[in-house]
Amino acid sequence: MTILVIAEHNNQDLSVATLATLAAAEKVASDLSSEIHMIVMGHESNSVCEQAAACASVKKVLSAQDAALENPTAESLAAIVVANADGYTHIFASATTSGKNFLPRVGAKLDVQPISEIVSVESADTFTRPIYAGNAIATVQSTDSVKVITVRATGFDAAEATGGSASIEDINVVSQISNNSTFVSQELTVSERPELTAAKIIISGGRGMQSGENFHLLEVIADKLGAAVGASRAAVDAGFVPNDYQVGQTGKIVAPDLYIAVGISGAIQHLAGMKDSKVIVAINKDEDAPIFQVADYGLVADLFKALPELNDAL
Amino acid sequence: MKLLVTVKRVVDYNVKVRVKDDHSGIETANVKMSMNPFCEIAVEEAIRLKEKGVASEIVVVSIGPKQCQETLRTALALGADRAILVNTDEEVQPLAVAKLLQAVIAKESPEMVIMGKQSIDGDNNQSGQMLAALLDWPQGTFASEINVADGKLAVTREVDGGLETISLTLPAVVTTDLRLNEPRFASLPNIMKAKRKTLDEMIPADLGVDITARVKTLKVTPPAAREAGVIVESVEELVEKLRNEAKVI
Numbered sequence: 001m002t003i004l005v006i007a008e009h010n011n012q013d014l015s016v017a018t019l020a021t022l023a024a025a026e027k028v029a030s031d032l033s034s035e036i037h038m039i040v041m042g043h044e045s046n047s048v049c050e051q052a053a054a055c056a057s058v059k060k061v062l063s064a065q066d067a068a069l070e071n072p073t074a075e076s077l078a079a080i081v082v083a084n085a086d087g088y089t090h091i092f093a094s095a096t097t098s099g100k101n102f103l104p105r106v107g108a109k110l111d112v113q114p115i116s117e118i119v120s121v122e123s124a125d126t127f128t129r130p131i132y133a134g135n136a137i138a139t140v141q142s143t144d145s146v147k148v149i150t151v152r153a154t155g156f157d158a159a160e161a162t163g164g165s166a167s168i169e170d171i172n173v174v175s176q177i178s179n180n181s182t183f184v185s186q187e188l189t190v191s192e193r194p195e196l197t198a199a200k201i202i203i204s205g206g207r208g209m210q211s212g213e214n215f216h217l218l219e220v221i222a223d224k225l226g227a228a229v230g231a232s233r234a235a236v237d238a239g240f241v242p243n244d245y246q247v248g249q250t251g252k253i254v255a256p257d258l259y260i261a262v263g264i265s266g267a268i269q270h271l272a273g274m275k276d277s278k279v280i281v282a283i284n285k286d287e288d289a290p291i292f293q294v295a296d297y298g299l300v301a302d303l304f305k306a307l308p309e310l311n312d313a314l
Numbered sequence: 315m316k317l318l319v320t321v322k323r324v325v326d327y328n329v330k331v332r333v334k335d336d337h338s339g340i341e342t343a344n345v346k347m348s349m350n351p352f353c354e355i356a357v358e359e360a361i362r363l364k365e366k367g368v369a370s371e372i373v374v375v376s377i378g379p380k381q382c383q384e385t386l387r388t389a390l391a392l393g394a395d396r397a398i399l400v401n402t403d404e405e406v407q408p409l410a411v412a413k414l415l416q417a418v419i420a421k422e423s424p425e426m427v428i429m430g431k432q433s434i435d436g437d438n439n440q441s442g443q444m445l446a447a448l449l450d451w452p453q454g455t456f457a458s459e460i461n462v463a464d465g466k467l468a469v470t471r472e473v474d475g476g477l478e479t480i481s482l483t484l485p486a487v488v489t490t491d492l493r494l495n496e497p498r499f500a501s502l503p504n505i506m507k508a509k510r511k512t513l514d515e516m517i518p519a520d521l522g523v524d525i526t527a528r529v530k531t532l533k534v535t536p537p538a539a540r541e542a543g544v545i546v547e548s549v550e551e552l553v554e555k556l557r558n559e560a561k562v563i
């Protein structure tokens with residue numbers, strides 16, 4: 001029995017989320033005593049293949065290289081995975097916008113009901129996953145012969161990325177490249193700060209920030225702490241910050257050592273994305289704001305007074 | 315162009331759901347139900363395409379119990395032309411949703427399907443992608459902007475790093491993200507008018523689809539509770555606590 005893990009990367013580095021996904025696969029592998037393979041689909045992503053091959057638990061790397069995979073479409077990724085799916089009992093991808101985009105297509109093509117965003121592995125066919133914005137945890141069992149699964153990174157510690165020496169095998173993918181969907185352009189947020197899902201500290205702003213300019217008050221503190229900056233949906237909708245800052249049920253799921261929520265009320269959809277953080281701080285002028293119900297340290301204050309003070313105190 | 319839009323009936327997003335004491339599921343008795351917010355955005359986008367003259371007809375589809383009629387009537391009141399209810403009291407998982415929709419689409423032949431990116435109850439985020447795969451259509455998921463020009467569909471998508479734009483041939487499936495539009499409210503005259511619009515009903519067997527659940531829910535439990543902590547009096551005290559008590563900075 002063999003397990004396939006789909007690598008996520010930027011053609012240079014294997015993502016941290018992939019290591020969490022690999023950790024979930026390892027739990028299944030130890031249950032079934034099976035072998036893990038990793039597939040790398042990209043363009044000139046040899047260094048990613050080498051990093052995949054170095055992961056302690058990976059026995060074989062499938063390398064799918066094509067210029068069209070520089071910015072791959074869901075259609076191409078799914079077709080490649082399906083074409084190479086024979087013999088695998090489990091297919092894992094990260095629950096990122098990429099994994100969520102193509103993995104359901106794989107499920108449909110294999111006539112399998114996928115399981116989204118697992119946070120634990122109970123056995124080779126049984127997993128837990130949050131539902132209703134994390135207000136309930138479902139234990140679910142797949143009856144399909146192949147399990148198609150996305151993994152929420154916050155549920156697993158990263159797998160060992162060194163010590164392995166897997167073989168790397170090239171696979172031909174020309175016939176699986178989509179022609180009904182093509183990449184046009186991307187507008188990525190450039191930042192010197194750590195990525196939200198990888199940051200140890202996050203400071204997020206909500207509607208209470210009042211404007212995009214005022215996010216500067218958070219940024220200077222973020223820079224002192226080496227933190228990432230996040231936001232609530234209200235702050236994104238108002239145009240204060242780009243969409244990729246959104247933390248929550250339908251945005252990014254984070255669990256840093258420290259999460260500081262500033263001018264955020266604490267709607268369930270926001271809590272769904274951050275309530276597994278180790279330490280939560282809330283700064284809000286409304287003492288009845290629901291965010292205080294999950295905060296380890298609450299400060300009832302006007303953020304325009306508290307943030308400069310905090311900056312000075314650090 | 316004919317559009318097909320899917321609308322799901324879910325527990326209203328403002329409800330704080332409770333897990334049943336026997337861990338069999340969620341308490342739904344006397345709980346407010348509404349149209350899934352992402353489906354509201356899908357309906358709104360379809361209406362805007364019709365207002366722009368891009369779309370000619372909007373057919374809305376819901377799968378679920380009788381009460382989904384209300385959800386469909388809401389969509390009709392907002393501006394959809396016709397509704398279809400695939401009536402079942404069983405749990406319908408995304409693979410079965412996709413198969414049922416595929417069968418409806420075989421009869422209706424729309425050129426574009428607009429769906430929500432995610433149901434806020436099951437949080438699956440699968441049905442649109444699975445439908446597109448079954449149809450062998452391209453997909454534009456998590457859309458924050460769509461444009462039809464020269465027989466192609468440009469979709470700007472919300473991705474982890476920011477935004478991505480792709481170009482799709484038609485027919486295609488689109489799933490909506492939060493920033494695609496801001497849905498309108500239905501006016502009273504339109505709610506009255508919607509009562510006279512056509513609402514067809516069928517059952518999964520009429521469509522020849524086996525909807526048997528492939529994933530069994532063994533139990534549903536409440537999440538680990540988080541205790542509220544302390545209220546600090548000053549920024550100074552906060553920093554002291556973060557340094558010396560929590561040791562996180």
Ligand SMILES: Cc1cc2nc3c(=O)[nH]c(=O)nc-3n(C[C@H](O)[C@H](O)[C@H](O)COP(=O)(O)OP(=O)(O)OC[C@H]3O[C@@H](n4cnc5c(N)ncnc54)[C@H](O)[C@@H]3O)c2cc1C
Pocket residue numbers: 205206207208209231232233234235246247248249250251252262263264265266267268269270273283284285286289301302303304327351352434
């Ligand atoms: C389908 C759906 C999906 C959603 N997904 C998400 C999601 O992924 N993430 C998310 O965040 N939300 C999401 N939401 C939205 C969510 O329901 C809330 O509307 C949103 O989180 C509110 O953002 P906020 O806390 O910034 O704004 P508000 O609720 O308006 O709160 C602003 C807070 O700022 C405080 N404040 C104002 N001025 C000051 C000041 N000077 N000093 C200190 N405090 C101040 C106020 O007391 C208030 O508590 C979703 C909603 C729906 C329907």
Ligand SMILES: Nc1ncnc2c1ncn2[C@@H]1O[C@H](COP(=O)(O)O)[C@@H](O)[C@H]1O
Pocket residue numbers: 320321322323350352353356375376377378406408411428429430431432433434436437438439440441442
């Ligand atoms: N039972 C249903 N009836 C109508 N539409 C549905 C149903 N289930 C899912 N959908 C559509 O598929 C989208 C994604 O749902 P899901 O894959 O369950 O997260 C929803 O926003 C709806 O537009």
